[in-house]
Amino acid sequence: MVKELAIRTNGLTKQFDRHVAVNNVDLEIYAGEVYGLIGPNGAGKTTLIRMLAAAEEPTTGEIYINGDRLLRDQSNPTLKRRLGYLPDDYPLYEELTVWDYLDYFARLYRLREPRRTKRLHEVLELIQLGNKRNSLIATLSRGMKQRLSLARTVIHEPILLLLDEPVSGLDPIARMQFREIIKVLQEAGMTILISSHVLSDLAELCTSVGIMELGYLVESASLQQLYQRLARQQIVISTLGKQEELLAELKNNPCVQQWEIISVKNSVRVNFSGKQEDCADLLRSLIQANIPVSEFHCTQEDLETIFLKLGHKQAS
Template identity: 80%
Template structure:
């Protein structure tokens, strides 16, 4: 049974003077997904997210959130209140404490007591800043400030979370902490769209990805489908035995597409199968009495797929 669509756009386009930033985008994101939006600078990612957040008005096209048409006028304020948007340059107020900052936004979201105080404690626990609630924002590290911004974004329990480059400039530890928070939010049932240049983070977080180039959505697919379709598998093999015997056995497997000699007694094999096929290849080599000292299977990562698709578009 198909899941409900949290986001659906039809012919979404944004033009600034003569520049078309987003061009005829038909985007679909199922409810509960973490959807990664990737592409080079200037591809249109931020403009697309801003239109979904009602911070930018489309030149043409339509946006639907859980089946309801999203408009910039005052006709659907309730729907807009269910959106959470974290831009890449949202300002913080350094002279406020963490608690006062969140309390200020909770009041803007019309959260009333006792729910307001309860919700502040909940989001502080989520982003692991309970012990900093009385601290001035000016004293926080960059990673803490970004987690505080995320806490502000989810205060009102949005059904759709829009994150534009949320880990930009963060160190590896801060990025890991941010990823863990996103996983908790997804487990709670939130739909999340996140753009990032850190593709390793997206590969760990996302269920689906969209790739933008020059305003177009050139690819949109579940991450596993993308891997199966575009990611090649490599196997590193090292043997103590006769190299020619190993090569002869590899020739007998139709999923072996090519190989490259890496070092003495070592081959890198381009393999067109899945993990079960890798296991079957290993069994056949052992059955042929080939003395292997290494059999290491790897798959091309999301960054390689992205570069490969970019090259295809350019050619």
């Protein structure tokens, strides 16, 4: 079965005076994906998301949402109603209660009774703020306010969710709660594009990632492909014996490319080019050489390391 494209852009470009914020971007995101957009400040992530949300007019290029062309004029209001957009600085009306705030937006999206009340209860349960429905927004914590902003963004059941830095400034528990909600929305069939500087969150959430640099989309691939292509395999090996004996054995293995000594645990972190079978062979050879191995842990470079590595490539 051929997967449908939720987002497709052709030559998408945005220029402000002489500054090109987004430069000739061809982006493809499949329906049902969680797509992470990463890059340094000023890379063009927010401008790209604003164009996808029809909040910014492209200078040139085209945007297609589920196969339909997205235009900023009044020609496709039904298509725009299928988008949910959460900017990174969206203000909340702090003098309203949680219920009244969501009810206000539900009415703006023309949700009628009895569907409107039912939907308000659904999103309050989703964001776990049912017990705060009569509380003033001013009394909520930052994490609660961010979850409420997300509830406002999905109140009309969009098919595509565009989130710009949604976990910025949140503590680890609030970020975890936010991640869980995103997972529920994905399971419900929503396509989600999310930009974030918290790469560990994206690595846990995303099916694919795009990396932006100076307005260009320099990388776009599934997370699995990115790891296979760019992440080095590493093995952490600890010994109860002499480190020199461990290093002497490692030098004999053709898959060991380089290593770094971790002095705290009498350990070595090895960059390893082999497959799983080669890892097993290495461990077997160490034991046969009477090296008292106390830890042998295979791992992979994380998304942050890949991103920094790609950034250095672009700069050089």
